[in-house]
Amino acid sequence: MSKQHGPLADRPVNPKVGLEISHESAPLHVTGAALYTDDLLGRYPGALHAWPLQSSVAHARITRLDVEPAYAVPGVVHVLTADDVPGVNDAGIKGDEPLFPGEIMYYGHAICWVLGETLEAARLGANAIEVDVEPLPSIMTLAEAIDAQSFQGHQRTVARGDVVSGLKDATYRFDGEFEFGGQEHFYLETNAALAHVDEAGQVFVQSSTQHPSETQEIVAHVLGLRSNEVTVQCLRMGGGFGGKEMQPHGLAAVAALGTTLTGRPVLLRLNRTQDITMTGKRHPFHATWEVGFDADHRICALRATLTSDGGWSLDLSEPVLARALCHIDNAYFVPHIEVHGRIAQTHKTSQTAFRGFGGPQGMIVLEDILGRCAPLLDVAPEELRRRNFYAPGQSTPYGQPVRHAERLADIWSILTERSELDRRRGEIEQHNQEHPHTKRALAMTPVKFGISFNLTAFNQAGALVHVYRDGSVLINHGGTEMGQGLHTKMIQVAATALGVPLDIVRLAPTRTDKVPNTSATAASSGADLNGGAIKDACEQIRTRLAVVAAGRMGIHPDDVRFADGLVTGIGFHDRQIPFAELVHDAYFQRVQLWAAGFYRTEGLHWSSERMQGEPFKYFAYGASVSEVEVDGFTGAYRLRRADIVQDVGDTLSPLVDLGQVEGGFVQGAGWLTLEELCWDCGDTPTRGRLSTQAASTYKIPSFSEMPEVFNVHLYELATESGVVYGSKAVGEPPLMQAFSVREALRAAVGAFGPTGHSVDLGSPATPEAVYWAIERARQATSSSRPANSRGALVAATPGS
Numbered sequence: 001m002s003k004q005h006g007p008l009a010d011r012p013v014n015p016k017v018g019l020e021i022s023h024e025s026a027p028l029h030v031t032g033a034a035l036y037t038d039d040l041l042g043r044y045p046g047a048l049h050a051w052p053l054q055s056s057v058a059h060a061r062i063t064r065l066d067v068e069p070a071y072a073v074p075g076v077v078h079v080l081t082a083d084d085v086p087g088v089n090d091a092g093i094k095g096d097e098p099l100f101p102g103e104i105m106y107y108g109h110a111i112c113w114v115l116g117e118t119l120e121a122a123r124l125g126a127n128a129i130e131v132d133v134e135p136l137p138s139i140m141t142l143a144e145a146i147d148a149q150s151f152q153g154h155q156r157t158v159a160r161g162d163v164v165s166g167l168k169d170a171t172y173r174f175d176g177e178f179e180f181g182g183q184e185h186f187y188l189e190t191n192a193a194l195a196h197v198d199e200a201g202q203v204f205v206q207s208s209t210q211h212p213s214e215t216q217e218i219v220a221h222v223l224g225l226r227s228n229e230v231t232v233q234c235l236r237m238g239g240g241f242g243g244k245e246m247q248p249h250g251l252a253a254v255a256a257l258g259t260t261l262t263g264r265p266v267l268l269r270l271n272r273t274q275d276i277t278m279t280g281k282r283h284p285f286h287a288t289w290e291v292g293f294d295a296d297h298r299i300c301a302l303r304a305t306l307t308s309d310g311g312w313s314l315d316l317s318e319p320v321l322a323r324a325l326c327h328i329d330n331a332y333f334v335p336h337i338e339v340h341g342r343i344a345q346t347h348k349t350s351q352t353a354f355r356g357f358g359g360p361q362g363m364i365v366l367e368d369i370l371g372r373c374a375p376l377l378d379v380a381p382e383e384l385r386r387r388n389f390y391a392p393g394q395s396t397p398y399g400q401p402v403r404h405a406e407r408l409a410d411i412w413s414i415l416t417e418r419s420e421l422d423r424r425r426g427e428i429e430q431h432n433q434e435h436p437h438t439k440r441a442l443a444m445t446p447v448k449f450g451i452s453f454n455l456t457a458f459n460q461a462g463a464l465v466h467v468y469r470d471g472s473v474l475i476n477h478g479g480t481e482m483g484q485g486l487h488t489k490m491i492q493v494a495a496t497a498l499g500v501p502l503d504i505v506r507l508a509p510t511r512t513d514k515v516p517n518t519s520a521t522a523a524s525s526g527a528d529l530n531g532g533a534i535k536d537a538c539e540q541i542r543t544r545l546a547v548v549a550a551g552r553m554g555i556h557p558d559d560v561r562f563a564d565g566l567v568t569g570i571g572f573h574d575r576q577i578p579f580a581e582l583v584h585d586a587y588f589q590r591v592q593l594w595a596a597g598f599y600r601t602e603g604l605h606w607s608s609e610r611m612q613g614e615p616f617k618y619f620a621y622g623a624s625v626s627e628v629e630v631d632g633f634t635g636a637y638r639l640r641r642a643d644i645v646q647d648v649g650d651t652l653s654p655l656v657d658l659g660q661v662e663g664g665f666v667q668g669a670g671w672l673t674l675e676e677l678c679w680d681c682g683d684t685p686t687r688g689r690l691s692t693q694a695a696s697t698y699k700i701p702s703f704s705e706m707p708e709v710f711n712v713h714l715y716e717l718a719t720e721s722g723v724v725y726g727s728k729a730v731g732e733p734p735l736m737q738a739f740s741v742r743e744a745l746r747a748a749v750g751a752f753g754p755t756g757h758s759v760d761l762g763s764p765a766t767p768e769a770v771y772w773a774i775e776r777a778r779q780a781t782s783s784s785r786p787a788n789s790r791g792a793l794v795a796a797t798p799g800s
């Protein structure tokens with residue numbers, strides 16, 4: 001790197017990063033002009049439509065598949081089956097996801113796909129297909145899977161210290177069990193792919209994918225082509241949330257296969273029912289645990305086994321589990337720890353990435369433990385939490401030093417003040433004394449979330465930056481836009497690095513033929529990685545331009561400054577060269593005006609077998625306070641107020657970050673309180689069917705569930721060295737801020753019963769779950785210990 005490349009985190013004067021600008025597509029979003037994959041259909045006359053034949057049994061062998069009757073339906077052009085696949089019949093990267101299956105693995109599994117002149121023709125064609133199956137036994141629940149020892153993939157353990165003696169020496173010991181639900185992504189745009197082939201046989205797929213390079217690889221292997229024969233483009237997505245990290249690949253491959261066989265463009269867009277019944281969701285988990293506290297209520301040991309429900313195939317279940325194991329500690333130091341993780345195989349959709357990527361599932365286990373144990377330890381939950389925070393110098397169970405651990409306590413005290421915690425506590429107490437049938441409560445929870453892909457290789461990115469002769473700038477990078485504002489931030493980064501106004505920077509769609517070998521836009525690292533690559537490309541160009549400017553001004557190139565579209569030198573403030581003029585000069589001096597940029601995150605190491613190393617570049621911190629009011633007759637509740645402090649480093653784009661924090665929190669609250677996936681688990685003909693397969697039965701948060709008062713504060717003076725312009729990732733961490741909602745519900749439920757009893761709350765804590773928890777609270781006996789709430793928690797005799 002040249003000297004001109006300043007340290008990654010340093011900001012020049014008048015940076016465009018940090019400015020409050022709205023999302024680069026905001027006007028298009030609100031006017032409806034923003035194009036999504038499905039909107040492009042009109043550009044492809046003669047396109048065919050694809051419709052799947054979905055199974056209506058959870059597990060079965062296909063003994064006969066007769067597609068002939070489909071061809072009798074007017075408008076049916078082709079039925080795609082395994083026989084059509086010239087390459088590998090697999091939609092994944094683990095070899096366990098046949099694109100056209102011989103064995104049905106879940107209710108709703110796509111058996112084959114019909115291509116029709118119209119969607120209706122394709123649908124009727126699919127209805128006409130005849131399938132005979134031989135039903136096989138199915139596993140629907142985690143309990144059934146554990147009983148049957150039905151597991152898939154690697155089992156991993158994170159361990160440190162000596163958990164046996166840690167537990168033995170503990171003053172207080174508790175154990176319990178906890179099972180919690182998954183989550184449907186419910187992105188507004190369902191999965192879509194639009195494929196066509198050009199005259200040279202080049203396959204072009206537009207896909208709603210967070211990982212265009214992997215979509216490209218899988219399309220290529222299904223078609224038996226090389227990667228250079230397939231291009232994948234993603235204009236933007238109407239939400240991904242992790243649900244478009246792996247799931248789009250097979251759908252893109254079906255569209256691509258259809259277009260190569262028929263020579264006509266093929267559109268595949270799932271309707272909501274298809275998307276919800278076919279694609280993977282957040283993993284539900286089951287946990288068993290034993291915890292020990294010392295006399296000062298510090299955690300001395302934790303032993304746990306986490307079992308995730310991976311559904312029918314692996315896809316991202318292993319890395320999701322790894323992140324869960326790496327986040328069970330959340331913000332707390334646990335000296336002796338042993339956590340086992342395993343992945344159940346069940347006959348359900350293949351569960352996959354979802355905002356937080358297993359992190360929330362790890363963290364909720366310890367947050368639940370603390371919430372359940374606090375009353376038994378006779379300590380306020382927030383005091384129990386604060387007391388166990390990491391201190392500077394301590395390391396995680398997997399051996400990574402917790403840098404900036406002091407931010408936890410700092411954020412905690414800032415939030416205590418900003419949320420007026422002490423005043424409100426008094427008001428709540430008074431309210432609860434006066435109201436026997438409604439109880440209010442608040443709770444405060446912290447977040448520590450590791451940023452980087454656990455898989456070290458993914459922590460790289462590329463960019464392509466063009467400066468045209470008129471001084472205008474076009475940037476390309478490997479990240480995808482799904483509403484999170486990545487493109488907005490990247491325009492700000494480029495404008496800052498080149499010292500030009502925002503409006504001369506344009507961003508071109510994400511395409512694999514522009515920037516190759518990209519990682520998924522995931523793990524919240526889109527801005528860190530692609531921003532690093534764009535900055536690198538821009539600085540290469542700026543360095544070359546500086547030589548031209550220095551020549552004109554008779555100064556050293558290091559002394560040239562670029563800001564706001566004007567180029568000056570130190571001590572030459574009276575002489576300014578417009579950026580476009582300098583670019584023009586540079587062109588005539590035959591100076592290269594474009595550059596490819598590259599970024600790799602330094603200092604990462606991870607062993608997935610040993611589960612040890614330093615997988616994260618840094619941690620994103622935060623804390624939140626939520627206040628709820630619960631109705632004792634119905635279990636219904638309101639979120640009265642939420643206050644959040646989020647550490648985003650020095651923000652790249654305050655409005656974008658604010659939106660991410662608000663959206664993440666609300667989505668997390670949805671997971672924890674409203675959204676309940678129900679599958680038919682009985683011994684009925686519809687066993688395996690997802691019964692919550694529409695917005696009418698699957699409740700996602702809407703305006704009415706927003707906190708009535710919602711204050712988000714970005715932690716100040718938080719420069720993160722080693723990240724582009726001192727920023728931190730923001731995409732996922734706020735989701736886990738919603739733990740305070742669940743803990744507030746727990747506290748409110750507790751207020752219906754005697755003090756000191758432990759509240760065991762289901763997750764999601766739906767009004768129904770809250771109602772039953774209230775019923776149990778009312779029956780609970782006084783604060784006597786050892787308490788026994790449903791037999792789950794048993795305190796050891798002190799000193800035993």
Ligand code: MTE
Nearest residue numbers: 239240241355483484522523524525526731
């Ligand atoms: N925000 C919006 N509006 N839509 C999304 O789909 N996905 C989330 C988060 N925020 C998402 C979102 C997830 S799962 C991740 S990993 C990050 O954005 C990905 O983008 P980033 O790396 O650019 O933050």
Ligand code: MOS
Nearest residue numbers: 242354355522523
């Ligand atoms: Mo996000 S779950 O890493 O796509």
